[in-house]
Amino acid sequence: MGMRLLVLHGPNLNLLGVREGGRGLSDLDAALKARAKSLGMELTVLQSNHEGVLLDALAAHREKVDGVLVNPAGLFGSYALKEGLELVGLPAIEVMLRPPARESVVAEACVLQVHGAGGFEPYLEALETFASGVFTPGSASKTLDGDDDDDIVQSPRKSKSKSTPEPKGGKTLGRKPSPAKEAAPESKGGKTLGRGTKSASVTTDLLTRALVHQKISDRLAGRLTAAELASWARSRYEALQRGLPAEQGQRAVLEEQLQRLTLSHLPSTRLSDEQLVDLMTRLDEG
Numbered sequence: 001m002g003m004r005l006l007v008l009h010g011p012n013l014n015l016l017g018v019r020e021g022g023r024g025l026s027d028l029d030a031a032l033k034a035r036a037k038s039l040g041m042e043l044t045v046l047q048s049n050h051e052g053v054l055l056d057a058l059a060a061h062r063e064k065v066d067g068v069l070v071n072p073a074g075l076f077g078s079y080a081l082k083e084g085l086e087l088v089g090l091p092a093i094e095v096m097l098r099p100p101a102r103e104s105v106v107a108e109a110c111v112l113q114v115h116g117a118g119g120f121e122p123y124l125e126a127l128e129t130f131a132s133g134v135f136t137p138g139s140a141s142k143t144l145d146g147d148d149d150d151d152i153v154q155s156p157r158k159s160k161s162k163s164t165p166e167p168k169g170g171k172t173l174g175r176k177p178s179p180a181k182e183a184a185p186e187s188k189g190g191k192t193l194g195r196g197t198k199s200a201s202v203t204t205d206l207l208t209r210a211l212v213h214q215k216i217s218d219r220l221a222g223r224l225t226a227a228e229l230a231s232w233a234r235s236r237y238e239a240l241q242r243g244l245p246a247e248q249g250q251r252a253v254l255e256e257q258l259q260r261l262t263l264s265h266l267p268s269t270r271l272s273d274e275q276l277v278d279l280m281t282r283l284d285e286g
């Protein structure tokens with residue numbers, strides 16, 4: 001069976017297109033279903049103006065789907081929605097047709113945010129990202145095994161830029177760390193997920209395999225929690241995307257490994273201690 005996704009549209013999206021006279025929710029859903037069909041995915045789509053209805057749908061579908069695509073719309077500040085997403089433990093992508101005016105709380109429970117410039121593209125990109133298998137346990141190690149040079153675990157941002165024009169607003173990877181977990185000075189940039197990352201100044205520190213190795217061993221020794229390691233990896237991954245210098249010839253390897261670590265605290269893509277050791281060995285090998 002193909003991948004199953006729950007698509008949640010938040011408040012007022014039933015009025016999509018009414019003000020601008022553009023395409024409406026039924027057009028969006030038709031585009032989503034068509035793309036899902038071509039990707040061999042099954043969608044359950046729901047729009048509600050009520051937070052509780054969205055929460056109930058999440059709980060009811062938690063064992064029936066492999067991921068969630070959510071546009072919280074005006075509920076972007078909902079701690080209840082954030083908590084619900086965390087509790088079901090499914091990989092979630094937050095999609096917004098336009099960049100939100102304020103920082104989204106819901107995004108803190110999502111592995112990725114995709115913001116568009118008004119069209120349906122971010123939704124379709126989110127489907128493609130799910131279809132790429134990047135959130136599916138096992139697919140990352142397949143790439144790390146080096147069976148070929150496919151870039152399934154490469155930055156979704158990168159694979160997207162090959163096929164579609166960059167939408168304004170962009171895409172951001174990873175859960176946001178909670179404030180308490182932002183002790184590491186390097187993770188400062190993570191606070192502005194989805195906004196400002198492009199203009200952020202590029203730091204001069206060099207990212208090396210040895211540093212990633214060190215962080216993994218900190219995790220294994222209990223000096224870092226799984227969430228802290230994931231948060232660190234996310235901030236370094238984003239920094240690489242902004243041009244942080246990487247150890248010569250190792251940029252692709254580092255991106256790939258960091259991306260895997262970024263998801264390593266999620267139930268569906270969690271890395272066991274054994275897998276972490278394996279990852280360290282691969283880093284040593286280069």
Ligand SMILES: O=C1C[C@@](O)(C(=O)O)C[C@@H](O)[C@@H]1O
Nearest residue numbers: 071073074096097098100101
């Ligand atoms: O209602 C919406 C729509 C929106 O979610 C979007 O998809 O563009 C963006 C939100 O900021 C806003 O509150």
